[in-house]
Amino acid sequence: MGEVFANRYELVDPIGRGGAGAVWRAWDRRRHRYVAAKVLLHGDAHSLLRFVREQALRIDHPHLLAPASWAADDDKVLFTMELVGGGSLGHVIGDYGPLPPRYVCVLLDQLLSGLAAVHAEGVVHRDIKPANILMEATGTGRPHLRLSDFGISLRKGEPRLTDTHMVVGTQGYFAPEQLMGAEPDFPADLFAVGLVALYLLRGEKPDSDALVREFLTHGTPEAHEAVPGPLWGVVSGLLQPDPRNRFQTATGARKALAEAVELLPAPDAREERADPVEVFDQLGPLPAGFGPEGPLPPAEPARTTAPTAAAPTTGSPAGFGPPPAAYDPAYDPTPAPSPAPSPTGGFHLSPPAPQSPPTHTPPLEPVTAAAPPAPSRGPRIPPPPRAVTAGILTAALLCFAVGVWALTQLP
Structure with a gap:
């Protein structure tokens, strides 16, 4: 787990470093996404004021990378921007060298579009250079650049943070009037755009001082062999030493x-070469503990299942007395198989264990309690058969009839 800033931004890994601070890939816990977070290296008054100016710039434009939010934590401050993964124009030139003129025209059009939105807000960027022009990782598709780093930008009419004899910006991308201490103005940004154009067309950093001398000595110089005439007319119009x-x-x-x-x-x-310009993802893989959807949960320790005691196979279960007299010795008290997980979800029963062929034993009749014995009355005489009983009754009736007839014969 990385350092958590202001209880919201979890710093993941550093992805860049500038003069005023380090840039980190960070996880925004509130918005649940990765962002670029610029953390100031020191807290002097000038740096804090520049931070306030930069984070206060809110311009929504597809070719600008302006700050989106900011936070403070003790003596540190940071502001966040969208995370752009294609590196800078410097990475593209490092991979391919000079770029095709039509490809350069697409990049210049996007850069001028974003810069027009900045100037419409009355802001002079003052630090346009390849390292501050970031690229989306579009692969071999249409390129998409984002002008970034407004740390030394200045709204026209605001007080400057340095003396008039000090030049603010990056060496090699100054306009001539900047070196003479002129107030920051929009044409100075446009001179830097012309230098960026030459860098893209020639594949190497231009010598701004030599260009100025050439313009002042010979007027507008002839186009470089890699720059078509119509395009050179635009670039030379950006590089005129006199801002007027x-x-x-x-x-x-x-x-x-x-x-x-x-x-x-x-x-x-050359423009239809087999290896088209491709803007690669320059951020690299996420460090351990982080995934595309944010920080990964900690791994749970493996669980071990305690062995279960085997059920008894003979005798009576624990807590019960001996089996009754009618106990069936063929009875198997082993528990029935438990449901086993099915590969398709749900459950199925485990296959039963093999058994011996069944025997045809007659079922046991239920055992009932015996009635208490009657008191003894001597030996019991079995009853006579039914035929004997019928003969006795017939003889008795015949004797009764003879007796009645004899009475009727008396005088």
């Missing part, structure tokens, strides 16, 4: 890009 000659809005640059795409030549063999 540069695109003033992201919406204007996006419109020019759409027109340039219509003029691009048909895809060549």
Whole structure:
């Protein structure tokens, strides 16, 4: 189990680190999903103020990765964002090098779309670079980028946290006017977008200082061999050293890009190569104890079943006296088989044990208690047969009839 922050966010594993804090994959116990959690490394006043500014930015746009929630725990603070698994543009370039022009146009259009939404809120990003442009893990499908990291963004008119002679941002992606201490403005973000475009088309980080010198010395330089002319017209419009000659809005640059795409030549063999650009999942597997649906429950210890005593096979059950006199010696007191689980659910009886062939023993008649014996009256004479009794009765009747006739003959 990982560290639980503010009793809600369980930190799972680190997935990135920036100048102001570490980024973790975390489990949101309230919303039951994984999120990206940025934890500040230190709690000085400037970092906390930047944290407040970043987490206060609430812009819902498909190509932005703005903070979704925040929490504080003792001297630590964090804010969360959606978890994006495809890594950054740097990972894509590291895997494939220079990207096909049409593929780059799709990425630039999405980047300018998200940046237009930021500028519509009056916010200057000030740190546009490949590492802050994250990718959804779309495989070989249509790419989907998300502009992130608003830690040093500034709403126009808000006080700056640094002296005017200090430059805030990432070395190599500064606009010339930033180096001269100008107030942050939208064209500075657009200059950084032009540098990102060159990075995608050439496969290496551009030298912004050399570009500025070339623009100032020779005007707009010729397009690189890997950049088609119509697309170079848009990129060079983003890279003009003088901000007044540069695109003033992201919406204007996006419109020019759409027109340039219509003029691009048909895809060549390089763009139809056998290994299309694929945006891989860069997060890696979850650590032990975590699954796709969140933390796994602790494993239960294996249960052991205590052996049961065998039932007696002879004699009487415990607690009972000896068997009655009419006890059947063929009776088997072994308990009947218990229901066994069925593979399909429910139960079935276990097969009976083999038995010897049945014997035809007549059933035992029930045993009744004997009546008490009558008192003795001497030897008992058996009754005569029925024929003898009938003869005696006939003789008696004949004697009675003879006697009546003799009486009638007297004088």
